[in-house]
Amino acid sequence: MNNFKKIFPFILPYKKYAYLNIFFNILYAVFGTLSFVSLMPMMDVLFGQSKKNYILPTYKGLSGLKTYLSDYLSYYLTSITDTNGIGYTLSILVAGIITIFLLKNLCDYLAMFFITFLRNGVLRDMRNAMYKKTIELPLAFYSEKRKGDVIARISGDVNEVQTSFLSILELIVKEPLTIVFTLIAMVTISVQLTLFVFIFIPVSGYIISLIGKQLKRKSTKAQEEQGQFLSTIEETLGGLKVVKGYNSENYFNQVFQESTQRFFTLSNSIGNRQNLASPASEFMGIMVIAILLWYGGHMVLIEHSLKGAAFITYMGLAYNILTPAKSISKASYAIKRGNAAAERVLEILEQENPITSKTDAVEKSTFNTEIVLQNINFKYEEEAVLKNFSLTVKKGQTIALVGQSGSGKSTIANLLTRFYDVNEGTIAIDSVNIKDINLQSLRGLMGLVTQDSILFNDTIKANISLGKLDATDDEIIEALKIANAHEFVKDLPLGIYTNIGDSGNKLSGGQKQRLSIARAVLKNPPIMILDEATSALDTESEKFVQVALENMMQNRTSIVIAHRLSTIQKADKIVVMQKGEIVEQGTHDELIALNGTYNKLVTMQSFE
Structure with a gap:
């Protein structure tokens, strides 16, 4: 009963x-x-x-x-x-x-x-x-x-x-x-x-x-x-x-x-x-x-x-x-x-959802000055992933996070979007704690392109317009052009109305990734998070996608999580991570001159 x-x-x-x-x-x-x-x-x-x-x-x-x-x-x-x-x-x-x-x-x-x-x-x-x-x-x-x-x-x-x-x-x-x-x-x-x-x-x-x-x-x-x-x-x-x-x-x-x-x-x-x-x-x-x-x-x-x-x-x-x-x-x-x-x-139905908007949450539709991550500690269950991590991202900057697998790079993306909440420390946008911002408006400020290009069994238009449901065909085509994807979409039998199959399996990896970028472009957010967006691609596809990423990142604040270092040499600041901590940070040239961890990573990849 x-x-x-x-x-x-x-x-x-x-x-x-x-x-x-x-x-x-x-x-x-x-x-x-x-x-x-x-x-x-x-x-x-x-x-x-x-x-x-x-x-x-x-x-x-x-x-x-x-x-x-x-x-x-x-x-x-x-x-x-x-x-x-x-x-x-x-x-x-x-x-x-x-x-x-x-x-x-x-x-x-x-x-x-x-x-x-x-x-x-x-x-x-x-x-x-x-x-x-x-x-x-x-x-x-x-x-x-x-x-x-x-x-x-x-x-x-x-x-x-x-x-x-x-x-x-x-x-x-x-x-x-x-x-x-x-x-x-x-x-x-x-x-x-x-x-x-x-x-x-x-x-x-x-x-x-x-x-x-x-x-x-x-x-x-x-x-x-x-x-x-x-x-x-x-x-x-x-x-x-x-x-x-x-x-x-x-x-x-x-x-x-x-x-x-x-x-x-x-x-x-x-x-x-x-x-x-x-x-x-x-x-x-x-x-x-x-x-x-x-x-x-x-x-x-x-x-x-x-x-x-x-x-x-x-x-x-x-x-x-x-x-x-x-x-x-x-x-x-x-x-x-x-x-x-x-x-x-x-x-x-009774499962408690710890990540929700507060009743008096702030509605925020613009990004004006900076993102500040301060003294962050985070664990997945018992495993410590980030330890006393601090970083400031100024508006308009491109910040790259590099390091070996398991160093905590993708965790930063998950915390910024509040897929997970920090255990200790704060993340603030324009001096407002993200826990105090309405969850939908917080995620509305961000575009996310992940390593796995997540697409749905629907048309190209339906997949891209997730970022803007009332988008016109012209707006979608413009986003495809910026994402370097219009070239292959226009040759498809039904153009943007072509169904791409389960998980987009009718397309190649590079084509799927460019559609993911077009989706982020159409959303037009002030903050862009790229989580290893090119790591799963071959060299030729990477070149196409890299052009798309550079087009998209213009006049935006970008946080780039990179496995391939060739994608982040132009970043304003490169943050080198190891076991959840920052070991080096600076521009590409500054870090090469240090002859430390970053230089080793570059040398290893050049050798490869």
């Missing part, structure tokens, strides 16, 4: 559908009971057991309601039989029974009709909330979670909540009310026989609860295993070249099959427990009906304390309890499964 309370806000926008569902479920329970009770006068007429009543009864209060209704029905049947004959009376009774069954099924349909809007509405809103949260969470979250597991939660677990967990709405209204109304009708027919039913319900409930034990725990394991094999699919497709290049198809096939085998075993265990619920509850119901047949038959044939028609109606009502009882047992299992899924969904 605790998880249901947390899911409840998703139900609130659709409460009118919930109310309508409850209303028609109440009517369904009423007509469901009446559909059996209405058989009694029919059988009385058929067996000639209906008593003649020529006196119109008078209503004497709630305590005498049963007698009043019985006397009024016998008076009505006597009147129409004497006037129109027994055949007409049977026709009226049959028409009445058909009408009640029609109303019962119509109410059932309408109840399901309205609950469909609620279920699918909750499914849509929960998926939307999950996706929104997924893209809001910081990068650090995905260093611990498998992406496939997150996909499994958005698809499978949310669907499980919709199909299983929301069955609680049916569980608390439709089936219990059907049982309650049926029991009331049974009590009015025979109190003695109904005592057997009251004994049966708690015993049955206890046995069903024993069958359902451990179902939630096994369901959680099954859903985790589903996340595992979806992660394997996602990782395999992402690294298909490596899988094929290293002849590792059999290895990954085995990993996947082992995961699906575990899922198969868990699913069988869960399914078999669920499948046991329905026959177990039905068997117990038949046991009670057998006892009722014996005891009720004794009352009809020996004691003559119960009429045959009333007994047959009573047996119909007793069997009518079995259907909702089975539904409750199935729903209780579904709720256990849905509860496990809800926990996995809520784990994402």
Whole structure:
């Protein structure tokens, strides 16, 4: 119930559908009971057991309601039989029974009709909330979670909540009310026989609860295993070249099959427990009906304390309890499964996001003077990456960060954009701490070109216009020209409307990188961060991209993280890093003259 309370806000926008569902479920329970009770006068007429009543009864209060209704029905049947004959009376009774069954099924349909809007509405809103949260969470979250597991939660677990967990709405209204109304009708027919039913319900409930034990725990394991094999699919497709290049198809096939085998075993265990619920509850119901047949038959044939028609109606009502009882047992299992899924969904939705905008965050649309990184310390979990790092970047300057892999260069880019937050120290833009700047306006000040040119399965225009969604075709073409990319784009069959495939795989590495640069150019930010933008390119592609980068960096403040030193010789200041600390800084010529770490790096690359 605790998880249901947390899911409840998703139900609130659709409460009118919930109310309508409850209303028609109440009517369904009423007509469901009446559909059996209405058989009694029919059988009385058929067996000639209906008593003649020529006196119109008078209503004497709630305590005498049963007698009043019985006397009024016998008076009505006597009147129409004497006037129109027994055949007409049977026709009226049959028409009445058909009408009640029609109303019962119509109410059932309408109840399901309205609950469909609620279920699918909750499914849509929960998926939307999950996706929104997924893209809001910081990068650090995905260093611990498998992406496939997150996909499994958005698809499978949310669907499980919709199909299983929301069955609680049916569980608390439709089936219990059907049982309650049926029991009331049974009590009015025979109190003695109904005592057997009251004994049966708690015993049955206890046995069903024993069958359902451990179902939630096994369901959680099954859903985790589903996340595992979806992660394997996602990782395999992402690294298909490596899988094929290293002849590792059999290895990954085995990993996947082992995961699906575990899922198969868990699913069988869960399914078999669920499948046991329905026959177990039905068997117990038949046991009670057998006892009722014996005891009720004794009352009809020996004691003559119960009429045959009333007994047959009573047996119909007793069997009518079995259907909702089975539904409750199935729903209780579904709720256990849905509860496990809800926990996995809520784990994402309730995940705290440490990198957000403050309520009184500053909106900043311009960059005027300088960026100051002061006494920064930063760790990825336990590993110290930056130690007491300080740097000032003046407006219009090009600052290059160089050093060996793992020296902390890319971490600077991640901290400036607030993909991660510093552990100690401050980063300020124009003397305003970036934690005090609205996150969107902070990232709006920056353009980012990464080593991996991240493109999406869409057109060139859609990919480039991420930086400016309302950009015209002319603006996009101008950005492509600055990025040295228009030359190859204009030769494509549909120009900027050409689809570039998954991750831009229809293009070469150099072409993809130039599109990434065009995207940054179109955004036109005052601060540009280039994170090893040419390191993955061949020499010819690098020349094209280098021209594009130089075009883009004109009149901008640029922070260039470089692996290839040929790309940063014109920088205003080169900062040499080693194990998270600055060991040298100055211009290219000054650092060469020092004959230190930078000179060694240049010599090594020249040799290479």
